[in-house]
Amino acid sequence: MPVMINLTSAEHGGTAPACGTGDHSSCGPDCGCGCPYTGMVEQGRTELIADVEARYPGEWLAFVIPPGEDEYAPERGMLVVHSPDDQEVWEAVARITFNQVVHVYFNGPLDAYLAWAERA
Numbered sequence: 001m002p003v004m005i006n007l008t009s010a011e012h013g014g015t016a017p018a019c020g021t022g023d024h025s026s027c028g029p030d031c032g033c034g035c036p037y038t039g040m041v042e043q044g045r046t047e048l049i050a051d052v053e054a055r056y057p058g059e060w061l062a063f064v065i066p067p068g069e070d071e072y073a074p075e076r077g078m079l080v081v082h083s084p085d086d087q088e089v090w091e092a093v094a095r096i097t098f099n100q101v102v103h104v105y106f107n108g109p110l111d112a113y114l115a116w117a118e119r120a
Contacts, residue, residue: 041066045078056082058108060089065101074103086116 040046046066053061063077081092086106093102106113 040064040078046076047079049074049077052077052079052082053107056107058112059084059106060086060104061107062089062093062096062102062104064096065103071101071103077103086120 049063052063059082061079062081063074064080065071065074065077069076080096080102081089083089083092089104093104096102106116
């Protein structure tokens with residue numbers, strides 16, 4: 001079973017109590033609604049991705065990337081799910097609120113990834 005952080009409420013990264021309860025169709029990197037995307041840094045929920053990788057070798061990792069980070073090569077993020085099973089990670093990622101920038105990848109050796117790709 002993957003470890004999942006629910007990002008649909010202020011309790012898990014948002015800065016406004018109403019976060020995740022209303023219409024957040026305009027949420028995104030520059031919104032001011034207090035959603036988890038804009039609040040994770042202020043609440044200290046991000047960490048160095050390299051530190052997380054050291055804790056979960058050979059697993060699939062999914063991070064929400066905070067504003068200001070490079071979406072394609074981030075250095076910091078908030079781990080929201082990890083598992084050796086990619087399907088568990090993708091199922092969890094599908095439940096993340098739509099306005100999050102999510103970075104998902106396999107944190108293991110290339111040959112293990114290529115073996116997975118051949119099976120998929």
